[in-house]
Amino acid sequence: MSTIEFKQISKVYADHTAVAPFDLTIADGEFLVLVGPSGCGKTTTLRMLSGLEMPSSGQIFIDGKEITHVEPKDRDIAMVFQNYALYPHMTVYENMAYALKLRKVDKKTIQTTVNKTAAMLDLQKLLDRYPRQLSGGQQQRVALGRAIVRKPKVFLMDEPLSNLDAKLRVQTRTELIQLHNRLNATIVYVTHDQIEAMTMGTRIVLMKDGIIQQIGTPMELYRKPTNRFVAGFIGMPPMQFLSGSIKKEADFIIFQGENCRLKLRGECQSSGDVYLGIRPENLKLSSKNQSSIIKGTVTVIENIGSEVIVHLTVGHEQLVAKIPAATEPPLQGDSVTVLPDEAPIHIFDKATEKTIARLYIAP
Amino acid sequence: MKKYLHYLLLIVLAVIILAPFLYALVVSFESAEETLAFPPVLLPAHLATDSYSKALATAPLLSFIVNSFVVSLLVTAGQIITCSLAAYAFAFLKFPCKKILFILFLSTMMIPAESIIIPNYFTVRSLDWLNSYQGLSIPFMASAFGTFLLRQYFQTLPKEIYEAARMDGCGRLRFFLTMVLPLSKPALATLAVYAFLTTYNQYMWPLLITSSDNMRTVQIGLAMLQWDQGISWNTTMAGIVIVSLPTILLLILGQKQLVKGLTAGSTKG
Numbered sequence: 001m002s003t004i005e006f007k008q009i010s011k012v013y014a015d016h017t018a019v020a021p022f023d024l025t026i027a028d029g030e031f032l033v034l035v036g037p038s039g040c041g042k043t044t045t046l047r048m049l050s051g052l053e054m055p056s057s058g059q060i061f062i063d064g065k066e067i068t069h070v071e072p073k074d075r076d077i078a079m080v081f082q083n084y085a086l087y088p089h090m091t092v093y094e095n096m097a098y099a100l101k102l103r104k105v106d107k108k109t110i111q112t113t114v115n116k117t118a119a120m121l122d123l124q125k126l127l128d129r130y131p132r133q134l135s136g137g138q139q140q141r142v143a144l145g146r147a148i149v150r151k152p153k154v155f156l157m158d159e160p161l162s163n164l165d166a167k168l169r170v171q172t173r174t175e176l177i178q179l180h181n182r183l184n185a186t187i188v189y190v191t192h193d194q195i196e197a198m199t200m201g202t203r204i205v206l207m208k209d210g211i212i213q214q215i216g217t218p219m220e221l222y223r224k225p226t227n228r229f230v231a232g233f234i235g236m237p238p239m240q241f242l243s244g245s246i247k248k249e250a251d252f253i254i255f256q257g258e259n260c261r262l263k264l265r266g267e268c269q270s271s272g273d274v275y276l277g278i279r280p281e282n283l284k285l286s287s288k289n290q291s292s293i294i295k296g297t298v299t300v301i302e303n304i305g306s307e308v309i310v311h312l313t314v315g316h317e318q319l320v321a322k323i324p325a326a327t328e329p330p331l332q333g334d335s336v337t338v339l340p341d342e343a344p345i346h347i348f349d350k351a352t353e354k355t356i357a358r359l360y361i362a363p
Numbered sequence: 364m365k366k367y368l369h370y371l372l373l374i375v376l377a378v379i380i381l382a383p384f385l386y387a388l389v390v391s392f393e394s395a396e397e398t399l400a401f402p403p404v405l406l407p408a409h410l411a412t413d414s415y416s417k418a419l420a421t422a423p424l425l426s427f428i429v430n431s432f433v434v435s436l437l438v439t440a441g442q443i444i445t446c447s448l449a450a451y452a453f454a455f456l457k458f459p460c461k462k463i464l465f466i467l468f469l470s471t472m473m474i475p476a477e478s479i480i481i482p483n484y485f486t487v488r489s490l491d492w493l494n495s496y497q498g499l500s501i502p503f504m505a506s507a508f509g510t511f512l513l514r515q516y517f518q519t520l521p522k523e524i525y526e527a528a529r530m531d532g533c534g535r536l537r538f539f540l541t542m543v544l545p546l547s548k549p550a551l552a553t554l555a556v557y558a559f560l561t562t563y564n565q566y567m568w569p570l571l572i573t574s575s576d577n578m579r580t581v582q583i584g585l586a587m588l589q590w591d592q593g594i595s596w597n598t599t600m601a602g603i604v605i606v607s608l609p610t611i612l613l614l615i616l617g618q619k620q621l622v623k624g625l626t627a628g629s630t631k632g
Contacts (some may be wrong), residue, residue, distance in 0.1 A: 052526050073532035089545045099531035150531075317628035 002063055002153035002186045003028050004049065009043050011059035011210075017208045018044045026203075031180050031187045032200035035194060035320070036233075042190045043158055049188060050156050051075050062153060078147035079156040084139045085164060086131040090144050092118075095126040099150050117145045120182075129245060148183070155187045161196065173199060174347040192233050206230055223344070228353040231277050231346055237309065239277045239346070240319045242294075245272045246347065252362050255347075258315025263291040263322045264345060266359035274356070279345035280309065283321035285330065286339045292361060294319070298334045312338065364568055384607070391415070392462070393601035398596040405545035414597035415605070418588060421598065423576055424605055428585040432609065434499040434569075434580060435562040442552060442558040443506030449505075450513035451539050455525060465514075472507045494578045499569055503562060509554045517543060556617045563610055581606040 004026040011019040019041040026032050036041035049060060051072035061066045067075050078099075086095050093114060102111045121141045131139055140160060147155055159223035160176075160200045161272045163168045177200055180187055191197055197204050198218045206213045206221060206229075214226045218234075225231035227279025231239040246264075248271060255262040255276050283294075296312030296319055297318070303309075312319045321338050324327065330336050344358040390398055393407040396591055418424060452458070453465050483502055492498030520543065528538050544551070566582040574578050588602045590593075 031560065050526075050530065052529070071525075072530045077530070079530050081523045081527060083523055085521060085527040087524060087528070087542065089542075102532040102537075146531075160508075183469070185512075316576075 003061075004154060004186065004188070005061040005064075006045075007061070007143060009045070009048060009055045009060060011041070011048060011053065012056040016140075017210050018094040019055075020212075022212050024205065024212075024215065025190065026186060028186055029184050031177075031189065031200055033197040033204045034188065034190045034212075035192065035197040035204055036207035037322050039191060039209075040207040042192075042205075042207050044210075045207075046158055046188060047155050049154075050077060050079050051132075056240070061081075072279045075154075077156055078150045078152040080143045080147050080160045082159040084131075084143040084160075086142055086146070088131055091128050091130055092123060092134070092145075095142055096145050096149050099146070114145075117149045117219070120148070120340050121145050136164055137172065140164060140172065142254050144179070147357060148179075153186065156187055157189045158180070158188065159191055160189075162193075163190070166248065170257045175199060180201075191194050194238075195236060198234065206233060208299040217316045224355075224358070225277075225346065226355055228275055228277065228355075231348070231355075234278055237280050237320045237322065239279050240276045240283075240316055241277050241337070242314060242319065243350065245271070245276055253357075253359060258317065259295040260314055260338070261293055262345070263362040264359040265362045266357060268347060268357035268359060270349070270356055273350040275347060275348040275350060275353070277318075278340050279343065280320040280322040281343050282343040282345075283319070283323075283338045284325060284341055285310075285327065285336055292339055294338045296332050296336060296338065298336060301329055301332060303329065310336075312336065364600075370494075377392060381442075387600040387603050390597055390603050393597050395595060395597060410598070414595075414601040417598045417606065418602040422478075422584040422587040422602070424602060426577065427579055427581045428606060428609060430499075430578060431563050431580040431582075431606075433496060435559045437496065437500035438503045438562040439555050439558045441479075441500065442506050443555060445505045446509035446513050446542065447547075447551065449510040450517055451543060453510065453514045455538075456535075457541075459462050468507050469511060470566045473510075480567060480571065483568075487572055492542050496574050496578075496620050498572050499578070499580070500562075502568070506558065509558065512554055512557075513547065514548055520546055535568035548566065552617055556613065559613065560610060 004024075004025040006022060008021045008023060009019065010017070010021040010155060021270060028047060030172055034045055036042050045055060048055045048266065050065070051070060054308055055068065057068055057359075061067065062075065062077075062290055065315075072194075078191075085273070087098065090098065096114045096117065097110045105113075115124070115231055121144060123141055123145055126138060126142075131142065134142065140163070143160065161172055162171060172186065180200075187194075191281070197206075201218055203215065203217055205215050214230045221230055221234050225280065228241065232241065242254055242255075242257045242260055244260065246253050246255050246268065248268075251265070253264045253268050255267070255274070257263060257276065295315055296314040298310055299313055299318075300311040301308060302311070303325070305325060306326065307325050307329070308323050310321045310323060312321065319338070340361050343362060346355055347357040348354065349356050349357060389405060389407065392412070393414075394411045395403060397404040397407055449468075453461065453468075462558070485500045487502065488492060490498075492501070499530075524542060524546075526540065528542055530614045533542070564582060565580065566586070569580040570583050585599070585602050585606060588599045
């Protein structure tokens with residue numbers, strides 16, 4: 001049982017705020033992903049939890065016990081580093097056994113634990129090798145093994161997959177999910193890759209410029225982004241935006257932008273300048289609807305087999321549509337009309353960029 | 364073709380660098396007449412070895428070699444210990460005024476050794492260390508250069524290793540002993556060879572603080588050969604060959620580590 005609690009934790013350097021004060025509770029067994037662009041404060045947050053960095057204010061609790069100023073080694077947490085940080089002059093076995101040795105665990109227990117962990121990670125044949133004799137993927141597994149043997153209360157992972165090639169990254173991603181299920185451990189994971197966040201996290205904390213933008217399950221962030229930044233960060237390709245204005249017309253709301261007019265239904269109190277957000281997967285090539293239209297010119301076609309990604313210019317803005325490969329794709333330079341499907345369309349205030357409404361296309 | 368030119372150039376340079384020593388070796392096997400002949404004799408008619416026995420008889424060279432070895436080993440060990448500890452602090456610990464202290468440390472390298480030799484002499488004399496191993500070795504047991512060299516090397520060790528070790532429960536001293544030192548073997552070897560050779564070649568300081576033959580070191584022994592025998596070149600050269608042999612042997616043994624240590628870190632900022 002390991003819960004983590006941040007209370008008004010912040011980190012301020014001489015000239016800038018790396019992490020603005022925030023509260024966060026992480027439940028036992030959760031796989032929490034801290035995600036955001038570089039410099040957003042996610043790694044600093046992780047390092048404050050590890051004890052390698054001291055917070056400027058606030059408190060951190062693990063299982064209700066305050067550990068804000070406790071030495072890293074006494075926090076009972078293990079960390080997997082981006083570059084693995086294996087000890088170069090020790091064999092795989094020694095690397096994994098090191099922490100246990102320092103804890104004065106008896107030799108026999110160390111041996112059983114290391115061997116068991118090595119078997120779990122398929123490392124048995126590599127135990128006598130040195131880190132420099134291993135491939136990137138193997139080194140990564142050793143780094144994981146070194147954390148697992150300690151049976152820590154919390155695992156911290158700082159972009160552990162970013163040094164792997166694309167194929168191995170996808171494979172290791174699933175392995176990590178399985179590992180989490182098996183160990184049932186609390187994991188705090190830092191990444192800048194939204195796909196890792198979406199696939200692995202039971203909950204995501206999305207950060208930007210040291211400020212938490214949204215906390216929620218992957219689907220909450222995908223379906224109900226609280227602002228334009230979250231909307232544009234999650235999704236592959238991410239949500240697309242058109243600027244324009246909305247006004248009420250009878251029971252409907254009309255969005256008017258450059259080369260674009262949409263008749264929408266739903267609840268919306270405000271009117272005026274807004275951003276309209278649509279996910280590429282919710283756009284289809286069509287001209288059937290009389291009351292709504294988005295007119296664009298095709299600039300790039302990316303056929304990835306299962307689907308086709310169509311890049312369009314709508315007035316002065318860019319739009320991306322993801323259409324099934326079965327549909328006959330348009331050609332570069334074609335003028336096309338696209339329309340949103342029944343999925344929600346997100347409306348963001350132009351000034352604050354906060355979500356103000358979720359509307360639907362009117363028939 | 365380019366490769367041959369390359370080698371040719373290297374051979375020429377090697378000959379130029381080795382020539383004085385090779386000439387000394389040749390002269391040491393010549394007779395007294397041959398050394399004075401003009402043009403110089405480059406190959407002696409027969410190998411005369413009496414210059415060696417004469418050199419050993421004139422100055423107690425073997426006991427001087429022992430003295431030099433003892434002093435050099437003491438200084439080397441001392442420098443390895445003090446420099447690695449100081450470098451560890453400068454590379455890994457956070458403390459106030461670290462930068463200024465380090466610059467202050469480095470600036471001591473700019474002070475010419477000659478300018479402090481007299482005050483050092485008085486210090487050593489007041490401690491009653493004249494004519495002793497401690498007088499010969501302790502003043503050299505710390506070195507700004509050595510600290511600088513090791514600090515630069517320590518800084519190339521990934522910071523994450525330090526952090527990983529800290530999280531694994533490794534304290535500062537244990538990290539120093541079980542991580543930093545084993546990972547810095549090339550740099551430590553470089554410092555060891557450098558410290559040893561510098562001490563072995565010392566002349567001024569041993570000359571100043573030793574007056575009895577049983578505490579003198581090799582470089583003084585060589586000078587004694589010149590004073591006592593006027594210009595008996597073959598004897599002097601024999602002496603030079605004798606005292607050079609141990610250091611040449613050491614260089615051959617430590618060469619690989621030395622080159623590694625001097626070039627390591629050069630590719631990393």
